[in-house]
Amino acid sequence: MIAAAQAALRRFVPQLIALATILALNALVFPGFFDIEFQNGRLYGSVVDVLNRGAPVALLAIGMTLVIATKGIDLSVGAVMAIAGAVVAATVAGGASLATALLFAAAAGIACGLWNGFLVAVLGMQPIVATLILMVAGRGIAQLITEGAILTFNHQGLIFIGSGAFAGLPMPVLIWLALGAAVTLAVRRSALGMLIEATGINRRASTLCGINSLVLLLAVYAVSGFCAAVAGVIIAADIKGADANNAGLWLELDAILAVVIGGTSLLGGRFSIVASLLGAMIIQSINTGILLSGFPPEFNLIIKAAIIVVILVMQSPAVQTLYDFLRSPSEVPTETPRQLPGEAEAPESLGRPQ
């Protein structure tokens, strides 16, 4: 039990080190970074901002992790966010109840996901091409719903989802924590996670072993669509309006980056949702740190890129091999066989049958 917990923790060491380093850097450029006060019935501070502003990418990363584990990719999530935001705003502005609006938005997200899944699983299109279709068309669909303008609303219940707080924490934080925990439990307390990994490593072999990979792929893309819909509702609720032109713009790239920083391979197979969520927080910590630092905006992207290059280099197989090589031979347990470079990272055993 303890060994399993240790192994799980070791899986997250690179991400935790990166996160701690960036948070320390943030405290360096902005000394008040860790200050948290209780104000207007909620926690208030830069760390809370990181958790809150990181919500959209964290939510997208949950679905994206599963999709990437099946050797796929979902480029459409940013556009699906725009669609869901437009749907929820249009429904609420039309006088419907909050529950109806949320249901419609979720249905729109799932429908988008199923469409992607259909193209990938049934028609056998390459995921990058299949989801590119909706990435381009989706924003147009959202613009049709909002008629090109920012569709504003004043529904207090919906606004609460974006900027309200419960138990001192902003609603978006609670939502991504809850969804992340729910999906992690669902895939790791059952065989589902392993089936997804198997499909990602070799779909044909998995199918021959009796896995219904068709349904599995459809479900995985639908989950990704649903996560995008939740993220879309949150950002629309946050600004009290659906901005079809800008909602979720380029966020699919941040979501993929979060998964990659989390150590999940784009070639499919082993995955960790918790590590992807840590990846999302790493990205948001960089963003918030840049905003607090007071550097001119021309440097934003360069600073972000430089930090991310460093993180990815640290996680690269070459550096891992070098690290193993530099460790004194006596520290390396002799009975374990040397790991191959490609498998150097991610010794994980979450819910894996031993």
Add this chain to the structure above:
Amino acid sequence: MHFKHDFRTLFAGATLLAAVAAPPALAAEMTIGFSQIGSESGWRAAETTLTKLQAEERGINLKFADAQQKQENQIKAVRSFIAQGVDAILLAPVVATGWDAVLEEAKDAEIPVVLLDRTVDARDDLYMTAVTSDLVHEGRVAGQWLTDSVAGKDCNVVELQGTTGSSPAIDRKNGFEQAIADHANLKIIRSQTGDFTRAKGKEVMESFIKAENGGRNICALYAHNDDMAVGAIQAIKEAGLKPGQDILVVSIDAVPDIFQAMAAGEANATVELTPNMAGPAFDVLEAFFKDGILPPKWIQTESKLFTQNDDPLKIYEEKKNLGY
């Protein structure tokens, strides 16, 4: 055979009739082609709506072409306008370069071209005039309002810039800095990009407030567009401060939603980027066709300042149906 023959005579007759019925550019009704970029923003949509309204009011027959953000579509549209023999062409160019050939064709066909909202890198004899706003001047008007309203008191300003490197962001920043340059009491303490969007405006304002002692160091916010200001106003409210009082809010564009915020006392001033670029364009074209007057090469639209005293609710009602 017989049928085909009949058809041909009918066609010839119709063409003849059309030629007799419509002598070019003599009738009161002008035909003007308008090549619009697309509808990438609410402002653009309002410009389209107002152009159509203006044309209707003046009895102008407007041929509208939406280029969906593509220059090749615009070039095609201009060529088809030339082929149709319109009296004049309005062009809102999506990019600055690559227009020489098609403008040359319009010139050869003796069809005047008026540029709307943006200019092009081409010889200035290839178009009649350009109707645009002066972005630097807009920033200056906003800065002037702030210097006047703080009246000598010390004031720390935070700035929400537009998309980094875009010409509105550069020019609106310059104009504002020019206006406050001689006033030592005004100081820009933080400046960061909000990408012209509400969501980023809100996020960046949150960090400004955290970084400046819970917002207590901030006296005013200058946003390069209203959308960022609307987002920032929410961030100010959520931080427990009063936008419009604790932190003055001045921005540019004059979209309908900022008038709602002004009516609620949450925004203080906005500088209008008028979507009515077609009005002045039609004016010069009418003067040209009637009296042969050639306009100057640049017509600057008015950058009007609106404050809470200008009955914001009434303006909101006027503007909200323009398609913003």
